[in-house]
Amino acid sequence: MQPDKDPWQLERLSASEDPELARCLGIMKQQGPEASQLAALAAQLLAQGLPVTSGATAAPLVLRGMASLRKYSLLVGVALVGLGGAIIGLRQSRVEHRLLAPPAAAPDGSHESIASLRSSPNLREHVSPGSANSSAKPSTAGIASSPELPDATREPFAEPTINAAPSAGTPGASRTPTSTSPTRSAQEAATGALKTLRPSPRPISSGPESSSVARPSELGLLRDARLALHSSPAQALALTEQHRMLYPRGAMAQERELIAISALASMGRRSAALSRVAEFERAFPNSPYHNQVTQLAR
Amino acid sequence: MPPFPEVDERPAEAAPTTAAIPSLAQIFEQHAPFMWRALIGLGVPARDAQDLCQEIMITVHRRLPQFDGVSLRGWLYGICVRVASDYRRSARVRREIVSDAQPEEASATDPADTLDRERQVRLLLSGLSRLDEPKRVAFVLFEIEELTLAEVSEAVGAPIQTVYSRIKAAREQMQRAFRAPAHGTPAKGDISAAR
Numbered sequence: 116m117q118p119d120k121d122p123w124q125l126e127r128l129s130a131s132e133d134p135e136l137a138r139c140l141g142i143m144k145q146q147g148p149e150a151s152q153l154a155a156l157a158a159q160l161l162a163q164g165l166p167v168t169s170g171a172t173a174a175p176l177v178l179r180g181m182a183s184l185r186k187y188s189l190l191v192g193v194a195l196v197g198l199g200g201a202i203i204g205l206r207q208s209r210v211e212h213r214l215l216a217p218p219a220a221a222p223d224g225s226h227e228s229i230a231s232l233r234s235s236p237n238l239r240e241h242v243s244p245g246s247a248n249s250s251a252k253p254s255t256a257g258i259a260s261s262p263e264l265p266d267a268t269r270e271p272f273a274e275p276t277i278n279a280a281p282s283a284g285t286p287g288a289s290r291t292p293t294s295t296s297p298t299r300s301a302q303e304a305a306t307g308a309l310k311t312l313r314p315s316p317r318p319i320s321s322g323p324e325s326s327s328v329a330r331p332s333e334l335g336l337l338r339d340a341r342l343a344l345h346s347s348p349a350q351a352l353a354l355t356e357q358h359r360m361l362y363p364r365g366a367m368a369q370e371r372e373l374i375a376i377s378a379l380a381s382m383g384r385r386s387a388a389l390s391r392v393a394e395f396e397r398a399f400p401n402s403p404y405h406n407q408v409t410q411l412a413r
Numbered sequence: 414m415p416p417f418p419e420v421d422e423r424p425a426e427a428a429p430t431t432a433a434i435p436s437l438a439q440i441f442e443q444h445a446p447f448m449w450r451a452l453i454g455l456g457v458p459a460r461d462a463q464d465l466c467q468e469i470m471i472t473v474h475r476r477l478p479q480f481d482g483v484s485l486r487g488w489l490y491g492i493c494v495r496v497a498s499d500y501r502r503s504a505r506v507r508r509e510i511v512s513d514a515q516p517e518e519a520s521a522t523d524p525a526d527t528l529d530r531e532r533q534v535r536l537l538l539s540g541l542s543r544l545d546e547p548k549r550v551a552f553v554l555f556e557i558e559e560l561t562l563a564e565v566s567e568a569v570g571a572p573i574q575t576v577y578s579r580i581k582a583a584r585e586q587m588q589r590a591f592r593a594p595a596h597g598t599p600a601k602g603d604i605s606a607a608r
Contacts, residue, residue, distance in 0.1 A: 123573045136591045139537040147446045165474050167441040
């Protein structure tokens, strides 16, 4: 570890400095999620209307180098097929369709299927291709999308602040060169399959402090609200209110407001919906949901 | 009560774009596995990594229009660091992390090599858990995620020289921990020492 000409340049820890630590670091660099876990994550994100897959996207170099992730595209494809199949027979209210449509038009229209599926209580069966695999492990892969679980059994969710990300315009950005690790892809290719960190087999939080576990998670509340939107807009609205009380600075305030506005519109409370739309646009002037909210207000 | 009493989201400024902003799909495909791993290194139990990755991607989706196109990895890992930090600060989660730090029982079907690798990972995580958070973040991003100093600086919002010092200090502390005779035994309170 010797600084080069630039006084603020460091070389990474080498095996000659500390063989065991370097070995542990090397092993850690080979860790990562299993393909099925990534696919389940992709399916969850797709179900939320986030366009995380694209047929036009070139196969990423990183994934090409990860042998264990070769199944990734296939698994996501299977998830999408499942989503597409599940749309048959499901009815969507216009409001919900608007709510769940992706912010940007999907080239393959897959989001329409996803939007329809979101109201299905069996979502996980369709969107989680890795569910069979993950069922053998106490992974959280499907917990967030498993409506049959009571809230108390779900994972707790942190309450991040909305401005969690560093500002894109931070002073540090200007002196930050665009760079990638030259060894990264080659290293991944050489080391082969990523292996997941084995989740703890211990059951989740059972103990004297179980009362705090009863607090529903952000994801759980909003999922329930979304599921209730079609059958009981009033209940959906109540759930969004509960979310607002529990997570006033929650990371999903925008999603909550979308559901609340949809519920108000479904209940015929147009003026309340319009008022809330105005609040939304004031609070989130650059929201990716802007178009959806605008449509709801019409 | 207004719907957004405490939300502090500033309007995005029109940032000068210096490079093409990638799509969310590209970010997911190229960075999600690494952010997942980084979460583990930053003290998130494996069982919660997927939920937090989901949260990261939602944040990325929402804030992508504000990305200035300069340092994508620094920007992404900044989100990752903040999400992990918020997670660790949750009192309820903190208790669970402590319980998660207990050694896991090995599956009888695991080959010896797998067990050895898992042991090495546990050793590393145990050592990381003894670092304070700023050092841990800097060390993980630099040594495991292989970000440049500038990218780490961007991710943590600290000057490069500060990041440099944190990495050096963390490295020395980790080396000392690995030389200690009993460093291979993760204790129940490992994580608490990292807070």
